[in-house]
Ligand SMILES: Nc1ncnc2c1ncn2[C@@H]1O[C@H](COP(=O)(O)OP(=O)(O)OP(=O)(O)O)[C@@H](O)[C@H]1O
């Protein structure tokens with residue numbers, strides 16, 4: 202197991218109370234595996250990524266959660282846990298590549314810095330050669346020239362390639378990509394996804410792909426976890442979940458998935474799964490019973506009072522969903 206996240210709960214304190222952004226979320230990603238984490242806007246996807254990377258906002262509090270990476274466990278409620286976790290090798294690709302790049306340094310300087318941090322005693326010439334090679338591997342044209350350019354001289358897609366090259370050089374055990382292609386057009390999206398896959402193939406890392414797009418998940422991911430209002434409702438291999446969704450929410454997502462070549466919006470809020478009627482529940486007050494009860498088309502009386510366990514779906518070992526209809530009768 203490359204990474205295992207157990208029982209992650211995160212609260213945000215607000216002037217009007219506490220928002221429970223995540224409740225008991227668990228994920229497992231093997232080495233070389235791509236896990237897609239899907240959910241509508243506000244379901245808590247980025248909060249999972251930020252909790253792992255130690256990038257949560259100041260008003261956030263991790264109330265429970267353990268991350269195990271390459272056999273070592275870290276208590277995420279402890280402030281220093283994520284620094285130690287990052288030391289074990291994690292890298293992140295954001296929707297906006299400029300969050301990973303420094304506008305005042307050349308691409309070459311920034312790539313060489315990644316290598317210098319990993320091996321402070323190495324020589325500069327070797328680092329420059331390795332950086333150029335990384336740019337070549339992510340198929341950025343004319344790597345030598347790019348080394349002397351600044352981020353603003355490149356397009357969005359080219360900048361995202363630079364960020365992938367940085368991740369390649371840092372050789373993480375876990376790569377987290379949070380909507381890495383949402384701001385890009387569809388042809389560039391496919392190229393960037395291919396570079397992420399090729400990075401995974403080269404260094405054998407685990408990848409957590411956070412996305413609104415089930416299309417991306419079914420095309421590129423091995424496994425899928427569905428997040429809804431801060432809770433994981435279903436998990437399994439993409440093939441099994443697609444073949445036999447265990448949760449009504451997952452089924453609805455597959456039913457209403459818009460084609461992959463639909464128009465994209467850079468603003469994530471425009472990308473909501475608006476086809477399912479109703480809104481996410483108020484994160485300050487979790488209703489008793491099933492979190493999806495208000496929007497479910499097959500709910501029955503007990504769904505309003507019993508919070509479902511995670512039940513196995515079908516015969517596939519890793520496939521489970523939190524729906525009372527899966528209770529053994
Ligand atoms: N700093 C914060 N303070 C208060 N609430 C926050 C903060 N950051 C996020 N939230 C809330 O936590 C919930 C989860 O947010 P998060 O950004 O993790 O969702 P997301 O699934 O990544 O959404 P999107 O798809 O729009 O990126 C949302 O209700 C959001 O409004």
Ligand SMILES: [Mg+2]
Nearest residue numbers: 246247248379
């Ligand atoms: Mg997000």
